[in-house]
Amino acid sequence: MVQVFICPTTVTLMLLLSTLPVTLTGDSTLICSTEKITVSLGVDVVLPCRLQPATDAKSMRIEWTRPDLHPQDVHVHQDGRLLFESQNPSYNFRTRLFVDQLINGNVSLKLFNVTLSDTGQYKCYLPSIHQEAVIELSVVKSNVTGSHEPVQAVVGEDVILSCHLEPPFNVTTFTVDWTFNGDLTVHVYRSQRDDPDALHEKFKHRTSLFLDELHNGNISLKLTNVSETDEGNYTCFVPRLESQVKTGMVTLIVDPVKKKDKKIEQPDPTDSTRHGPGAVAVIVSLCLLGLCLAAGFIWCKHQSLNVLTFK
Ligand SMILES: *[C@@H]1O[C@H](CO)[C@@H](O)[C@H](O)[C@H]1NC(C)=O
Ligand SMILES: *[C@@H]1O[C@H](CO)[C@@H](O)[C@H](O)[C@H]1NC(C)=O
Ligand SMILES: *[C@@H]1O[C@H](CO)[C@@H](O)[C@H](O)[C@H]1NC(C)=O
Ligand SMILES: *[C@@H]1O[C@H](CO)[C@@H](O)[C@H](O)[C@H]1NC(C)=O
Ligand SMILES: *[C@@H]1O[C@H](CO)[C@@H](O)[C@H](O)[C@H]1NC(C)=O
Ligand SMILES: *[C@@H]1O[C@H](CO)[C@@H](O)[C@H](O)[C@H]1NC(C)=O
Ligand SMILES: *[C@@H]1O[C@H](CO)[C@@H](O)[C@H](O)[C@H]1NC(C)=O
Helix, strand or coil: CHHHHHCCCHHHHHHHHHHHHHHCCCCCEEEECCCCEEEECCCCEEECEEEECCCCCCCCCEEEECCCCCCCEEEEEECCEECHHHCCHHHCCCEEECHHHHHHCECCEEECCCCHHHCEEEEEEEHHHCEEEEEEEEEECCEEEECCCCEEEECCCCEEECEEEECCCCCCCCCEEEEECCCEEEEEEECCEECHHHCCHHHCCCEEECHHHHHHCECCEEECCCCHHHCEEEEEECHHHHHHCCCEEEEEEEECHHHHHHHHHCCHHHHHHHHHHHHHHHHHHHHHHHHHHHHHHHHHHHHHHHHHHHC
16 A cells, blocks of 8 residues: 555556455465374474465464463464464474465474474464464374394394384484493483493493484494393383383393304204215115126136036
């Protein structure tokens, strides 16, 4: 309207009128994800919502609420900022809008470090254009699961102790701990790197995680050069999930070197069965030799008899 005063020419007025439906919302519809969003405890999540056709939502009041909560405000955006005072305290410092994307009608809400109680229906409401939509979020607890079978190894070998999160999720930014028989620290990963100083002497320089597997929730441990004193129970856990899940346990059984030698000797029985045909061959050739000798003897005798007869 102000612009009409500044440039009251018919051309400008027509231009303004033609752009009005887009810039001033007209019949933009708020579209949110209709699929339930399921994520693991502790991760960050985006609840996607946008205005279609794209409309600048920068100056709109945007209400993200959970009608089942008191107070119900999750994130209310007005005059370019979050109304912190009315926000439900459980969401303090855990929400944001993509402020630079509002101009494109992207009114998605990001929630950081979700908890189980974040599970619920989130309503997005834009009062100025009377649009609202609902998204359902479900936060599930992942279980830490070790291998069910004991892991067997031979002294001096390297071994992988399997452990993963079910359902899997990206644990790159989480702390991961491995302990031995309930107390000794085997491996510590925190602040996105290994912490070698925290380890028990016995395990120093012998353990590693598969860092490129962490985003799959795979927190398996590699232990090198196992010795008989490594035999026991290994526990893998993710402290941030601890109160929610049982921890994974892996039992390692270490065979002394001798058993390995025995295993190498095991082909012997098959060797002795190979002696079988060999012995048979010897016996057969001995028999043949005997037969030949006997035949030769008879023939000789016969010949000499003939000689005698014809003499
Ligand atoms: C909104 O913007 C964020 C950040 O760029 C992006 O992750 C999200 O996918 C966008 N959502 C929609 C619905 O465009
Ligand atoms: C995530 O939330 C839990 C409790 O809900 C808290 O203990 C933890 O410190 C939070 N983590 C981050 C990175 O904010
Ligand atoms: C985690 O383990 C518990 C107890 O064993 C089980 O009831 C629950 O369904 C498991 N959760 C998942 C996501 O597998
Ligand atoms: C896992 O999380 C880290 C840290 O937030 C991030 O850099 C990485 O891209 C994520 N990986 C995947 C596959 O999402
Ligand atoms: C975890 O990664 C290791 C090394 O790549 C692999 O041997 C193991 O099978 C993986 N475990 C799972 C559950 O994917
Ligand atoms: C393996 O461990 C034994 C002691 O258990 C040690 O004497 C040996 O040097 C180690 N071998 C390697 C290759 O580190
Ligand atoms: C390891 O765990 C099993 C089963 O829980 C138990 O029977 C065994 O005594 C434990 N071993 C050690 C060394 O703690």
